[in-house]
Amino acid sequence: xxxxxxxxxxxxxxxxxxxxxxxESSLEDELAADLPMxxxxxxxxxxxRAELVSEQNGDVARLLALFDSDFFAxxxxxxxxxxxDSILKACAAVRLRLRDRFLDQISDEMLxxxxxxxxxxxxxxxxxxxxxxxxxxxxxxxxxxLESGILDS
Amino acid sequence: xxxxxxxxxxxxxxxxxxDVALEGPWRVVVLNDPVNxxxxxxxxxxxxxxxxxxTARKHxxxxxxxxxxxxxxxxxxxxxxxxxxxxxxxxxxxxxxxETD
Numbered sequence: 001x002x003x004x005x006x007x008x009x010x011x012x013x014x015x016x017x018x019x020x021x022x023x024e025s026s027l028e029d030e031l032a033a034d035l036p037m038x039x040x041x042x043x044x045x046x047x048x049r050a051e052l053v054s055e056q057n058g059d060v061a062r063l064l065a066l067f068d069s070d071f072f073a074x075x076x077x078x079x080x081x082x083x084x085d086s087i088l089k090a091c092a093a094v095r096l097r098l099r100d101r102f103l104d105q106i107s108d109e110m111l112x113x114x115x116x117x118x119x120x121x122x123x124x125x126x127x128x129x130x131x132x133x134x135x136x137x138x139x140x141x142x143x144x145x146l147e148s149g150i151l152d153s
Numbered sequence: 154x155x156x157x158x159x160x161x162x163x164x165x166x167x168x169x170x171x172d173v174a175l176e177g178p179w180r181v182v183v184l185n186d187p188v189n190x191x192x193x194x195x196x197x198x199x200x201x202x203x204x205x206x207x208t209a210r211k212h213x214x215x216x217x218x219x220x221x222x223x224x225x226x227x228x229x230x231x232x233x234x235x236x237x238x239x240x241x242x243x244x245x246x247x248x249x250x251x252e253t254d
Binding site: 032033036038040044055056088089093095099108109111139140147150151 | 186187188189190192193196199200233236237240241242243245246247248249250
């Protein structure tokens with residue numbers, strides 16, 4: 001099985017984990033982003049949403065589990081074909097929530113271009129944006145190195 | 154004889170029309186969002202639909218530039234399945250009746 005190990009700076013990543021944990025708490029019974037459900041059968045809608053929330057929260061828990069005592073000892077996290085799908089989805093969920101809760105003052109165009117002036121953000125929003133970028137980097141690494149395994153699974 | 158049977162048995166025709174209205178066709182449409190990476194969206198399209206890289210990239214570009222792309226069209230049940238899976242991947246997928254057919 002293909003596996004990649006990534007060495008991270010503890011000093012940079014540790015504060016971002018608090019952001020992810022805060023997002024995890026806020027997602028307990030909610031989807032990261034509202035979804036239009038008008039065309040879904042009314043009878044199905046509650047179960048549909050509940051299953052999405054359950055899988056979303058499982059994915060985010062799996063993302064946070066990467067940063068365990070071994071990570072704080074070694075600074076290393078590992079991605080493989082077993083956890084790639086969950087980690088990719090968790091990163092997407094947390095990024096969507098960060099955009100909704102902390103980065104909503106940034107226009108879509110600026111966010112897509114990454115054209116954001118960090119000095120103009122307050123401390124919480126700056127940390128949220130750094131987390132947003134960090135999770136995008138995790139997604140890019142996984143896609144670059146594990147794409148074929150993800151497509152075959 | 155044949156003509157008479159048709160004239161006195163209208164119900165099957167009505168049922169057939171009802172089935173068409175309920176069962177399809179439906180579209181799965183993906184809407185743009187400013188958050189998900191282009192490479193991520195391409196990967197999801199390839200994984201969920203088995204698209205080639207070229208086809209997945211074409212749909213991703215359409216979502217990005219036009220705000221939406223019809224990624225699948227067919228029976229309602231299968232359309233629901235695809236929309237559900239795309240939503241698992243946190244793409245904004247919606248169902249629409251395919252009114253052009």
